[in-house]
Amino acid sequence: MKFYKLILFLFLLTFGTTAFAQSSAQLKRKKEALQREINLLQKNLTKTASSKKLTESEIRALNTKINLMQDKIGVINSEIRNLDGQIHENTNAVLSLKEQLAQLKKEYAAMIRFAQRNQNAYDKMMFIFAAKDFNQAYKRVKYLQQFSQYRKKQADYINGTQKNLSYKIVVLDKSLKEKSNLLKEQESEKEKLGKNKSEQSKVLNKYSQQERKYSRDIAARKKQQAKIDRDIRNAIQREIALAKRRAEEAARAAAAKARAENKAAPEAPTAAAKTNSGYLNATPEAAKLSAAFINNRGSLPWPVASGSITERFGRHKVDQANIDQNGVKIATAAGAAVRAVFNGKVTTVNTSMGKYYVLIKHGEYFTVYQNLASVSVSVGQEVSTKQTIGVVSGSDGVPEIDFQIWRGASPQNPEAWISK
Template sequence: MKLQKIIFILFLSVFAYSATAQTESQLRRKKEAIQREIEQLQKNLNKTANGKKLTLQQINAINAQIRLRQDKIGTINSEIKNLDNQISQNTNTVHTLQDQLGDLKKEYAGMIRFAQRNRNAYEKMMFIFAARDFNQAYKRIKYLQQFSQYRKKQAGYIENTQQDLNGKIKVLDKTLREKSDLLKEQERERERLGKDKNQQAVALNQLTKQERQFKQDINSKKKEQAQINRAIAAAIQRAIEEARRKAAEEARLAAAKRAAEERAAAARAKAENKPAPTTSTAPAVRAKSTSELLTATPEAARLSAGFENNRGRLPWPVSTGTITERFGLHKVDQASYTNDGVDITTADGAAVRAVFAGKVVMVQNIMGRTAVVINHGEYFTVYQNLKGVSVSVGNSVDTKQTIGAVASTGDDAILKFQIRRGQGALNPEAWISK
C-alpha cells in the first residue's frame, strides 16, 4: 500500500509538471515574440530619433512599445506564478517522500533486527522441524524465503525513494533559480518601461510645441485617407453592382425560359384543339440584400462561410510586424481621426500576403501608393501602402499568397490593413490570429 501511495504521488507530480511545462513553453514563446516586436519598434525609433520633426508614426510606435512592454511584464508575472505553483507542488512532494522514506527505513530496521535475532541456521532448521506436519513445514520454508525477498525489495524501495527525493530536490533548486532569474528580468523590464514612459512624456511635450504643424499633418492624413476610402468604397460598390447585374440577368433568363415554355405549351394545345393553358403570373421579385447578392453563387457563399469560420485565426498580412495604430477613433492632443483598420509597422519591403482565398477587385495607385482590395464573398480585405504589386483585377489568390511588398512612408514601413463586411468596416484584431 505504501509503495502504491509513492507511485501515485510521483504520477501526480509528473502529470502536474508536464501540464505546467506546456504552459511554461507557451509563455516563453509569447515572451520571445513580444521581445522581437519591441526590438523591431526600437530599431525604427532609433532610425527616426535624429529627425527634428515629430511624426504621428513615432508617437504610435512609442505607445505601442509601452503596450508591448506591459504585455511582457504581464507574461513574466504569469511565468512567476507558474513557478510558484511548481515550487509548492515540488515542496509538498519532497515532504511526502521524506515521510515515506522515514517509514520505509523504520520498517527495514525492524526486519534487520528480526533477521539478526534469527540469523542462526540451526534456529531456522528448528523452526521448520517444529512444524506439526509437512504442509506447515513447507509454509514455514516459503515464509523464510519470502521474508528474505521482501527485505531485499524494501532495500530497493528505499534506494528508489531516495533517488526520487534527490531528483525532486534538484528540480526544486532549479525552479527557485529560474524564479530568481525571472524576478531580475521583471525588474529590468520595469526600468525599461519607465524609460519608455519618459520618452513618451518628452514626445508629448514636443507635440505641444509643434501643435499647429501636427494638426496640419493629421488633416492632410485624413484627406489622403478619405480619398483612398472613396476608392475602396467604389471598388466594393462595383462588386456589389456586378453581383446585382448577374442576379438580374439570371432572373431575366429564367423569365424568358418560362415564357418560351408557356408559348410552346400554347402551340401544342392549339394543334391538338385543346383549351389553351393558363398563363402563369410571374411572382414579384423581392430586392435582394447586399449580403444575399455577394453570396449568390455557391463559390461566393463558400468563400464567405470559410472567411467567417476563420474569425480569430486568419493569418497576418505580413509575417512579422506590430500593430502601432489600432482600429477606431484616435485623439492626439486636440486633433482626432478615425482608422477603419489597423496600421502594422514592419520591415521595409516586407512581403504582403492575402489573409484568405479570394478574387482581386481593385489594384489602384493613389498618391504614389498602391492599394489592393480582395473579395471573399460577403467580406473584403484591404491592403494599403504597397509597392511591387504582383496581382491584377480579376486574379484569384490563395491564402498567404504574396500580392506585393510594403512601401516605406518616410520614416517607417507601415501596412494599412482593413477588413470589411460589405461597406462596413470591422476591427481586424478580432479576425487575425493573436
C-alpha cells in the same frame, strides 16, 4: 498498501511537474514573441530618430512598444508565480520523500534485526517443524520465502526514493536559481520601461509643438485618409451593385427561357436573396468562397510576415479628435512584402498621394491593403493565400500597413479574423 500510496504520490508529483513545465514553456514562447515585436518597433524607431519631423506612425509605434514592454513584464510576473508554485510543490515533495525514506529505513532495519535473529538454518527448520500440521508448515515455508522477497523489494524502494529525493533537490535548486534570474530580468525590464516612458513624454511634448507647426500637413493627411475610405466604400458598393445586376439578369434570363419552353416560371428570389450577402453569394463559386472565408475566422494569416498592431479597430481619439478606424494599422519591417490573407480576386488597385491600396474580393467578404509603396497585382487577377501583392511604404515615419476586412458594406474587426 504503503507501496501503492508511494506509487500514486510519485505519479501525481511527476504529472504536476509536467503541467508546470508546459505552462512555463508557453510563457517563455510568449515572452520571446513580445521581445521580437519590441525589437522590430525599436529598429524602426531608431531609423526615424534622426528625422526632425515626427509623424503619427512614430507616436503609435512608441506607444505600442511601451504597451508590449508592460505585457512582457506581466509575462515575467506570471513566470515568477509559476516558479513559486513549482518551488512550493517541490519543497513539499522533498519533505514528504524524506519522511517516507526515514519510515522505509526504519522498517528495513526492523526486518534486518529479525533476519539476523533467525539467520541460522537450524532455527528456520525448527520454526517449520514446530507447526501443528502440514498445512501450517507449508504456510511457514511460504512466509519465509515472501519475507526474503519483501526485504529485497524494500531495499529497492529505499534506493528509488533516495534517487527521487536527490532529483527533486536538484530541480528545486534549479527553480530557485531561475527565479533569481527572472527577478533580475524583471528589474531590468522595469528600468527600461521607465526610460521609455520618459522618452514618450518628451516625444509627445515635441509632437504637440510640431502638431501646431504642421497642422496643415496633419489636416491634409486626415483629408487624404477620408478620401481613401470613401473610395473603398464606393468600390465595395460598385461590386455589390454589379453582383445585384448580374443576379437580376440571370433571373430574367431564366424566366425568359422558361416561357420559351412553355415551362413554369422559376420561383421569385426570397427576401434573403435580395440582401447584399445574397447578391454577392448568388453563384455557387462565390457562396463556396464565402463559406471557406468564414471557416478560417480566427486563423487567417497576417498581411505581413511580422509586425505589431499599433492602432486598433473602431472609434477612438487621435489628436483630440474622434477617429472611426475601419481596420487596424500594423507596423512592420521596412520593405516588407504585403500578402493576401485568403484566396480571392483583385477588384481595385488605386493610388493616392503616391501610395497604393488594393481591394480583394472573397465571395461576400473584402480585404483592403493600404499604404503600399508598390503593387504586383492587377484588377481582375486571381490571388492565393499568402501571395505577395505589394510592398509596404515607409516613406512617412514607421513602415505600417492599414488592413481592413469588410462583409459587404460593413467593416469587421480584423483582430477577430487573423491568427493570434
